[in-house]
Amino acid sequence: MSKYALVRDGVVVNLTLWDGASQVDFGAGVTAVAATDAVQIGYGYDGSKFIAPAPQVTVTPIPSAQELADKIDDLVASIYSNWTRFQQEYLLREQAAQTFKDAGYTGDPGTWVSAYAAAAAVTNQAAADTILTQATNLNTALEQLGALRMRKYEVLNAKTADDAAAAYVNVVAAINAVAATIE
Structure with a gap:
């Protein structure tokens, strides 16, 4: 079993362990792509490589x-x-x-x-x-x-x-x- 990223519309929506061969329906528009341990939900996928999302920047408003x-x-x-x-x-x-x-x-x-x-x-x-x-x-x-x-x-x-x-x-x-x- 290997780690696979379930990708929909270029975004990893879930992760799973899968043998890569057995027939599994992951849902409409979802593609299973072999992934490394570093890949997480929310990563992008451009068709050839995974892309980590940009870090979330939290802006704290300056008090008046x-x-x-x-x-x-x-x-x-x-x-x-x-x-x-x-x-x-x-x-x-x-x-x-x-x-x-x-x-x-x-x-x-x-x-x-x-x-x-x-x-x-x-x-x-x-x-x-x-x-x-x-x-x-x-x-x-x-x-x-x-x-x-x-x-x-x-x-x-x-x-x-x-x-x-x-x-x-x-x-x-x-x-x-x-x-x-x-x-």
């Missing part, structure tokens, strides 16, 4: 400046969503820590601070200071993210698609750097 700007908004929104999930808790915890600090770290620090202190195995004062530091860092990061999101206008106002793509890459890198600082 608006699409890139929308991606910037989406990225920042996804980062915000991690924070806003517990936003009210963070705000109340920060407020309680500030109240405890303003009282000279004396008296009842409230549940928000004491629960954090107990879980972290630190004093109420250390917990309050940590909470306030984290709140400051978070607020700074959110401010930076808001400013970076506005840089989408650099993308939208770029003169060329390449300039828009370069601006997008720079903005996203800066956004990711800020996002990495959020605890």
